[in-house]
Amino acid sequence: MKKFIKRLFLKEDPNVYQDKDSHLKRVLTVKDFLALGVGTIVSTAIFTLPGVVAASHAGPAVALSFLAAAIVAGLVAFAYAEMSSAMPFAGSAYSWINVVFGEFFGWIAGWALLAEYFIAVAFVASGLSANFRGLVEPLGFKLPNYLANAFGTDGGFIDIIAVIVVILVALLLSQGVSDAARVENVLVVLKVLAILVFIFVGVTALHKANYTPFIPEYHKNPDGTAFGGWQGIYAGVSSIFLSYIGFDSIAANSAEAKNPQKTMPRGILGSLLIAVVLFVAVSLVLVGMFHYSSYANNAEPVGWALRQSGHPIVASVVQAVAVIGMFTALIGMMLAGSRLLYSFGRDGMLPKWLGVLNSKKLPNRSLLVLGIIGVVLGALFPFAFLAQLISAGTLIAFMFVSLGIYALRSREGKDIPEPAFKMPLYPVLPAVAFLFTLIVFWGLDYDAKVYSLGWFALGLVIYFVYGIHHSYLSKRAGDSEDEH
Template identity: 35%
Template sequence: MSTNHPKSTVPPLLGRGPQGVFRRTLPSEQPAGERMVRTLGLTQLTMIGIGAIIGAGIFSLAAAVAKDVAGPAVLISFLVAGAASLCAAFAYAEFAGLVPKAGSSYTYCAAVLGEIVGWIIGWDLLLEYTAIVAVVAIGMSGYMGFLLENVGIHLPTWALGAPGTGDGHKIDLLASLICLGVAWLLTRGTRTSARVETVLTFVKIAIVLVVIVVGFTKVDSGNLTPFAPFGLDGAFTGAATVFFAVFGYDALSTAAEESVEARNKLPKAMMLSLAISMGLYVLVCIVLTGVQHYSELNPNSGISSAFASVGLNGLANVIAVGAVIGIVTVTFSFMMGASRLWYALSRDGLMPAWFGAIHPKRKVPHRATWVIGGVAAVLAGLLPINAVADLTNIGVLLAFVVVCAAVLVLRYTKPHLKRGFRCPGMPFVPVLGMVFSVWLMSFLHWETWVRMGGWLVAGLLIYALYGYRRTRSVMPGDSVDLDALDAMADSDRPEPDQVPPR
């Protein structure tokens, strides 16, 4: 045995030294030919955020929760989920103003709380983002089926849904095809796909506004009573279910390495997207449960079916088109987030580099995108929507707890660091974010906890057998000095040969 390194100088496994699992890590700048390009401005970032937030939650899940769990108090469900999400959004915005790097909460937690914490959160969110893509694709297929039936096209019974969702159902074919189609769009390049996302999000917002304006003329106050037929417990359980519909800014933060002036623009885009989306959610919930009694809502095509029930069949079809467009944008945002997260994990050595390879021409992680699209297609085709929705929520809520804790630690240990945004109300807001998240997690079914536990155990095995050694060859050395974050101040500028977004 070598005597060059006395036993007393070797850091313990649980320390922050070179071999410690809690060493703090920061990604180094990639060579020009191996990194993504910065092309996204504030408008595009905000549209990606809104695109991620407004989708299945407003067009499908709201009706399902109102019918089975909350009644008209689904409005409270969204307000509670939004309040919890806002606390975490402040924490995310502060980190986005500190670390303009891909990876979102994985990168943030690895830099502040240590490599093993970052890996657990990254592995957790890799599943959650992929599952969210499947959830929203399932939601979209219901509206696509509504449209196809109205024009006389009837899919075979085996293609109408996942096993167990109806007699003869074998696969949700439309949902699977949606996942693969969005994967194809994302591999076309960031600038091209972001332009499509921006246009579709504007169309979606316009249709939601039509729903609100016309819907209020058809609201029957009698449909809003009883307001909470399942009690407040039902409304709070609904909040835990719809939570995934109000945290799109998390996926937005994974695009940090494709954002121009990310330190300044990412926090603004997060706040704008959440504020706009929550306002629309509240109004649509009132319209949905006011136009049709909660007990008669269709969980697959809620808003369209509600408007059809009051004789507005033409508008119902328009809404179905808007739902399809809206859910495409959500699928786009979260699949983009999942592929960028995978890129970050591969870049740092925690997963094989093959998955994080950047396309030489389009400058996107094309392999990760296709793998995620394929896995999401399988989940969307074979699993019912509620099971997948709960699985996504527990993972994101766990990430929120850790991110809020990390921003709290960093604010008091490194208060001098340059921040593009500062979380207000310290320390109460991040603490409230943690309390809200843990509270909402308590409403999830025990089966969801078991599934999450199994996934995390698998992640720890991968880390022990592969990631631990590999990441030390990619990023060798001791814990980084967090003062190095200030050196990233100018790293979010566009390349000299890039055309800045207007």
């Protein structure tokens, strides 16, 4: 029994990851990571969640929900910046926790992130499909229900648009990260311009009365959730947090960063700062244009608000760019998810063929698997169902990374290089980041917690049935014991 428990706490040598990931090409710059981060964070959510959360939880104070969620995400981003600067390995939290806490905990953190990437690929593809169909239907192009909706939803069999976009992005990424980064950079600029156009046009249609009261009086919604008061703002934070989780996709690609000591912190913190400003600005403009109750059950509040205020052409342009811009989030999530699957294969935690690079030094086998699972989830499960599941796994990984700073500090300058960036206000801030992340997790709805529990149960079965017996770390430890 003692030997078994010792196996769970086996830590990976950081030099092993350094050597394994040395085959990946270091081609990504700060500009690429800023585009990747902004493209992934500022995605479907910015065009939908400000209106939805204002109507269902926070009223005009939805901007405070975005701000509070950003503070929690920012605290975790500090931890991510230090970790990725000290250990620029593929797989982000999975690889880091493997080094500082041990293989079992690394698997739990990685399995949590894998849920995020699988579901996020499907979520963004599903959202892109819905927005694209909303854009082209007025032009007379309408897909039959069985090709437009997820299986069992409104007569749907398969969401064919979601399938096509996942395949297109997979084909782009299979050509290499340099090509993907160039496409990402252009699309992100277009998307940010579209958001700025909405803000500047929307400011001309603000009504002061729509901001009063800024924090509505607290009461319970018919479904039992909170509306108004600080309770409503808190409920909004848990709903909104999925908007910010994209910055971890930057860290997953740190093995392909030029000068990661400086590139990673700038990319992670810079992209999050840009995203916060855009989210808060869109929220304030949206609730100022129309009373927050107008956005109830509105799947496209930004386009609707522009049309209702007399700007139909601007609405069409913004929505068209928004649809194109959603490709940026898909690129970011598929890039990060494929690198995480590669890391599992690299370490023998999942079949080792996932960790094989092709002749161009790209993990295209793991990309293929991620694409297939993304296609199945995005085509068969409805948008609302997927939205519930994204945050839970990521928040658990964030808790591990926040606490991991304590284990990392004692090793910096020894077997782990001294990083160029360190989390400020140590040892207080890592604990605060962990606590705030736990509070946000506690605010998730019941279904999200139950489904995440099921996902972790599956992860434990895979680890104890397959991973622990095939892990290269366990095999090396066993060989070492045999020699002695």
